[in-house]
Amino acid sequence: MRALVLAALLGAATAAHADATAMTVFEMHGDILYAMVPANRAGDVQHIERAAEKLCESRGYCRVQVWSESLDKPTGREYHPRYKENLVAEFQKDRYRGVPSRVLMNCKMFPQSSPSQCGAF
Incomplete structure (x- = not known):
């Protein structure tokens, strides 16, 4: 019984970890992913x-621009304006300045309860 409980807990922890990393980087430009x-x-x-x-866990400064798999994604540093319209969210972290990390959502696609949660997409 003890082994069964341990296996269930290990499975839950593994699933939670896999869920937390379910984002695929397809391009990097310096500190921007x-x-x-x-x-x-x-x-x-x-x-x-x-x-x-x-x-971003090993970086002092990091910015992640996030697109959904169902939308066009950009290629290259200078990208077409429609890619910005398709941007789902942006994450920023700056340990150097002591600024807390945060996610700004594209509120045209995903309305949020507060305007402070929205990015200028």
């Missing part, structure tokens, strides 16, 4: 924040 999130998690602020924190 372009990443994709599964379409079914695109509006989930907590999921995006956990996954972006994981991607």
Whole structure:
């Protein structure tokens, strides 16, 4: 019985860890990462924040721009304006200045309860 409980706990911990890293980086430009999130998690602020924190954990400054797998994604540093319109969220972390990390959502796609949670997309 003890082994069964331990196996269940280990499975739950593994699933939670896999869920937190379910974001794929498809391009990097210095401290800016372009990443994709599964379409079914695109509006989930907590999921995006956990996954972006994981991607940025070893960096002092990090910015993650997030697109949904269901939308066009940019290629190259200078990208077409429609890619910004398709941006789902942006995560920023700056340990150097002591600024807390945060996620700003595209509120045209995913309305939030407070305007302070919205980015200028």
